[in-house]
Amino acid sequence: MLSQIAASDDLVFFRPHQFLVRDNERPEALYDILEGWACRHRLLPDGRRQITALYLPGDLCDPLWSLSPYSHDAVVALTNVRAVRRPLNEAAGSDRGKATALRLVESVERQSNWLVSLGRKTAMERLAQLLLELFERMRRAGLAYGQQCALPLTQTDIADATGLTAVHVNRTLQAMRAKGVLDLHSKWLRIPDLSALRDLAALGHQDSL
Amino acid sequence: MLSQIAASDDLVFFRPHQFLVRDNERPEALYDILEGWACRHRLLPDGRRQITALYLPGDLCDPLWSLSPYSHDAVVALTNVRAVRRPLNEAAGSDRGKATALRLVESVERQSNWLVSLGRKTAMERLAQLLLELFERMRRAGLAYGQQCALPLTQTDIADATGLTAVHVNRTLQAMRAKGVLDLHSKWLRIPDLSALRDLAALGHQDSL
DNA sequence: CGTGGCCTTGAGTGACCTCAAGGTATGTGG
DNA sequence: CCACATACCTTGAGGTCACTCAAGGCCACG
Numbered sequence: 001m002l003s004q005i006a007a008s009d010d011l012v013f014f015r016p017h018q019f020l021v022r023d024n025e026r027p028e029a030l031y032d033i034l035e036g037w038a039c040r041h042r043l044l045p046d047g048r049r050q051i052t053a054l055y056l057p058g059d060l061c062d063p064l065w066s067l068s069p070y071s072h073d074a075v076v077a078l079t080n081v082r083a084v085r086r087p088l089n090e091a092a093g094s095d096r097g098k099a100t101a102l103r104l105v106e107s108v109e110r111q112s113n114w115l116v117s118l119g120r121k122t123a124m125e126r127l128a129q130l131l132l133e134l135f136e137r138m139r140r141a142g143l144a145y146g147q148q149c150a151l152p153l154t155q156t157d158i159a160d161a162t163g164l165t166a167v168h169v170n171r172t173l174q175a176m177r178a179k180g181v182l183d184l185h186s187k188w189l190r191i192p193d194l195s196a197l198r199d200l201a202a203l204g205h206q207d208s209l
Numbered sequence: 210m211l212s213q214i215a216a217s218d219d220l221v222f223f224r225p226h227q228f229l230v231r232d233n234e235r236p237e238a239l240y241d242i243l244e245g246w247a248c249r250h251r252l253l254p255d256g257r258r259q260i261t262a263l264y265l266p267g268d269l270c271d272p273l274w275s276l277s278p279y280s281h282d283a284v285v286a287l288t289n290v291r292a293v294r295r296p297l298n299e300a301a302g303s304d305r306g307k308a309t310a311l312r313l314v315e316s317v318e319r320q321s322n323w324l325v326s327l328g329r330k331t332a333m334e335r336l337a338q339l340l341l342e343l344f345e346r347m348r349r350a351g352l353a354y355g356q357q358c359a360l361p362l363t364q365t366d367i368a369d370a371t372g373l374t375a376v377h378v379n380r381t382l383q384a385m386r387a388k389g390v391l392d393l394h395s396k397w398l399r400i401p402d403l404s405a406l407r408d409l410a411a412l413g414h415q416d417s418l
Numbered sequence: 419c420g421t422g423g424c425c426t427t428g429a430g431t432g433a434c435c436t437c438a439a440g441g442t443a444t445g446t447g448g
Numbered sequence: 449c450c451a452c453a454t455a456c457c458t459t460g461a462g463g464t465c466a467c468t469c470a471a472g473g474c475c476a477c478g
Contacts, residue, residue: 042325044413052321057258068314073321092301106276111320112261112282116251118327119259123466154424163328168466170426190261204253332434363456379435379458395443 010085012157014038022062023074029085030100031061036081037152040073041160043151050115051161053107055135058141059178066090066097079152118163121202123172126162128201135191151189176200219294223247223286229270232283238268239309245290246361249282250369261323262316263343269352272313275299275306285342288361315404326370330383330411335371337410340391344400360398385409 012031021027022039040053040062050068054074055061061075061083069088090097110133117126128195138149155173159166176182181197183190191197195202217330221240223229228234229247229342242264249271251298261282264270268286268294278297299306319342332335340360347358364382368375390406392399 019216035289037294042413044325044411048329050325052324064314064317067310072318091284092306097301101276105273108273108320109281110318111317112251115323115327116253116259118324120253120257135299140344156424158413165467166369166425167427167468171466174426202253204251207340238425365456375457376436377457382436383458 006040010070010176012083012085013084014077016077016132018188020075020077022083024070026069027062027065027075027124027125029069030063030065031055031083031088032112033057033059034059034082034084035081036077036079038075038077039157039161040071040075042073044182049160050163052155053111054161056141057143059137060103063100063107066100066104078100078157085109086092088096094178116204123164123168124200125178125202126164127158127169128197129177129203130158130162130180131184131189132197132201135189137166147191147194151184151185172174217403221292221360223290225286225288227286228291229284229286229292231283234280235278236271236274236280236297238286238297239274239294240264241295242266242268242270243291243293245286245288245292246279247284247286247290248366249280249284251282251404258369259372260366262320263370265343265346265350268346268351269309269312272309272367275309275313283368285305287366325413330379332371332373333385333409334387334411336367336374336378336381337406338389338412339367339371339396340400341406341410344398355398356403358398359396361395361396 010029010052014036020031023042034048035057036054036059038061039051041049041051041057051073053062055075061187065071065153090100092101101140113129115135117129121129134151135149138144138151143149153161154166155169158164159169162169164172172183173184177184179196181191183192183201219238223245229240232251244266246266247264247270248260249264250258250416252258262271262388263319264284271280274280274297274389299309301310322338322342343360344353344358347353347360352358362370363375364378365375367373368378371378373381382391382393386393388405390400390402390409
């Protein structure tokens, strides 16, 4: 089929640390992530780094570009990434446009959750919330196995997403492991007690992740 | 004109602490803020509060509702608010729909800035960034006078927006006043040295606020 | 086998928090 | 015009969570 051929022509690959987009640039396309993880982040002049979004398999990078094809932040592959390029200008009324709008809503709501986390939660609550969110997303993508899933982030990445230092992430993860709510080891996440982890995350009124 | 009459029929008022929308509810309309300030926030079970957005005169509350008429967070008036109700379902292709899309992009980008602020900046940097952002927005709304503008937030509100405590906001504002970069007093903001304030905010690659 | 990335651990520090009291401003009712 | 209440701001003393700096261990990879 023609559309199949076109799709495979638009298949692209990225290596870890390779940019999907640099900061203050127009992205070339929307990327449908088929495999691998990427993140959007910003660097401060003195080297401090904040990750502002994570892209997992099944995610669209980035829904906002459908409204304004410009990125203030850089987007970088964290692992090997396989993706499909999609045109920036989708008809707003089309089925595809509507689907993109829904993804945009999701990603904005996730950003709000992160704001609450960074502004008002303790280190353990932030980690519980983040890992819970990522686990749920992996599950929805069909990539969780029971209470486990892959989690190919370094502790430094986790620190930059949660606004902590890598050292403190390390110690806090150990404490959570000692409590028996969570085990993150060599890029693999295990959640023995999901409801205990939910309690730890101090979710508030946030119904879904 | 008919449209004028319809517009004034849809004029609404809110008092301080009055809800424009409660959490996990469908808002009744989009609100075009004519006068006054409001905020979107979330409460954690133990009372911690994080403000996730501020709405100023000229702002639309909230652009995201045009894509999904549902609010996870509550929106509350901080002062007396005068606003115009606008229908939730705008045609995506219409001029008004396009304008709303642009406002949505702006508000999402501001959220990213806040993420960086909450995740990686010191108390003084966060305050510098927030007050700078609010000043620029007031200026764009035509509500700044030279280097001054109204700023009807309590120190507690500022604390809940920046992820600090009210006590620490108080002390940090005093320190900034002592440095001569900023003077916030009885709901009035004065910025003697704008470029010094910009430096303090550690903006990074963020070109606009 | 060396090298670089990542994880782990320890010791010391500091930015920000908590608790508590007092001060100031504004509005309300008598 | 005064008494009172309420909300907000200010200051002090003490505590703690998370940070910084530094060193060592464990890989995977060339």
